[in-house]
Amino acid sequence: MDGSSSSPYWGLLLRQNVSVMLPIGGLLNATFGNATEMIISIYALKSNMIRVVQQSLLGSILSNMLLVLGCAFFTGGLAHYKKVQVFDKAAAVVNSGLLLMAVMGILFPAVLYFTHSEVHQGKSVLSLSRFSSCIMLLAYASYLFFQLRSQQNVYSPVGEGGENGENSDVEEDLELTQWEAIIWLAILTAWVSILSGYLVDAIQGASESLNMSVAFISVILLPIVGNAAEHASAIMFAVKDKLDITIGVAIGSSTQISMFVIPFCVVVGWCMGKEMDLNFQLFETATLFITVLVVAFMMQEGTSNYFKGLMLILCYLIVAASFFVHVDPKSGDD
Template identity: 70%
Template structure:
């Protein structure tokens, strides 16, 4: 007991080594007039804490994945644009620079969803899940490049259905040789929504090419805007239905699930405000590079001798779907095929039922004649693709052969657009200001 008393008498002999936090824990008064150094200690503690959080956040967000090695391509695109203005290199560097940004944007959106609850989290994922494609489309719409908007959104649907889902099926089938199963009801519902989107795109195209409009050139635009509003309403009710259905199923989850897996899925790696700051930063940086990307599409097409249709339908969507591609394959290889389908087909549903109608309504507000007439060639390819998807999902199982077929179908689509001459591309010029 004597040694304890000695320690307690001399524990705070040197006041310069005492922090107000320690005094508060021991129940001792911290008078600012008597201990003026306390505020400096607290200030230093806060600065060190913020520095530690910053370093940890940078490690998690910027240095946790190898795809971030492409980050310098973004600043390089800006430098090349100011030094040489070579559209081919500016376009290519912007394209490569957006890939890691799109992947990280998906990551911080998932992190932020941990703090918003299921309802707000679902709306957040619906908004930012395809943010890259929407940002590129908005800049193209602003420049009057309606065909680029249509083709890039169409290409995003085709890429998710054929390439992303095909790679998920293929990689999952290689890991699990006996094949995998998934929830057929959810997949069928998404296929139904895609067919509704095809109907919305097919009606204006058929109306135009059969010359059965009451007012030629105007009726298809009015029909497109009306159909877009209806599609947005359908998608809004779909989100509400999914959220309520998810809440009901979560209440009946089996209590014997793996606790470690639940912990991994339910714990955020960064804080809420860190996620918000990163989300705003990545979205802003994507917007900057998207402007360079859109402004150099025509020049890049000439410099690289690649059709604009191929760039819009194939190259741009691959960049926008970088996050979905990586996530779908990862989940499939972990035998979580339902999540892979939700990522791939769910993203296609978002673009078809939300992205495209949103751009039509936005063009309406901006005074741009954006419509749902995607031309017969493109609409026919989309219709056949959705039919192929429906047949692939009808038995509720997958294997590597199904994945290989979807990937090869995507190669056929890519080759088709490489030799396709867009009849309306020359009419897409920025409108006079």
């Protein structure tokens, strides 16, 4: 259920001034790419398909962090096998911290539910999820201020060649102006949003016709198709040795989904009277926790090579196989 089909156009925004537009470009990519996911999730919430919302958003995070980033590292490493590719470690560390905070917000409601240690049975998990979602939204807003205003110089791309060196090459590749690219992003986002209702309604039928679980379709198949554009963008910039933009595509989108889209859906469900919470069930929560740890360790050095990319891709294959044999427990089962 990933609506990131508008992602190829966001990179054109960066070609005007890479050193200035990197944080804004990454934010625009994540925002427009994930806007359709938010709309699809709201539509699914109205249809009371809470588990589909949870699984689709989880699948988008896993796909971006393992498959998209892994393919980018792998192809970039092969294209530049004679050297070690580097990226801004400070930005990667901040994103890893936010992802770990998101895991904390999702982990505690699941643990509270499965340990049967609620003060008010059936109500404490929901209350904790809503409180944690508000805190996560506040943290993400603070992160945006930190990234774009307070510490903007921290997120300058590694190895920029100065005002004349890099910008002169960038201006030659200019294809769209900033506002033209934003308008195209908005148009494509609106178009994909129109199709969101048909996508949600087709999930159950596809599960029965393909003889696959809804969990596997929501977590694995749909994000692979939906993230195809992000795949292309991340690989293209990795081959061009612009790993900071690649990190912004893959990890930046995962950060926004986990710290903004998921809490936002909880708050919207609260307003709609739907019991959308952060209890993603034990299996999904454990998968997300291990994935964040693996990616955080892969990025802690600020370097990339094809072997790291291969490891991330193989990890995603393990995750996919796990969900293929996983049966989602019915709502209310212990």
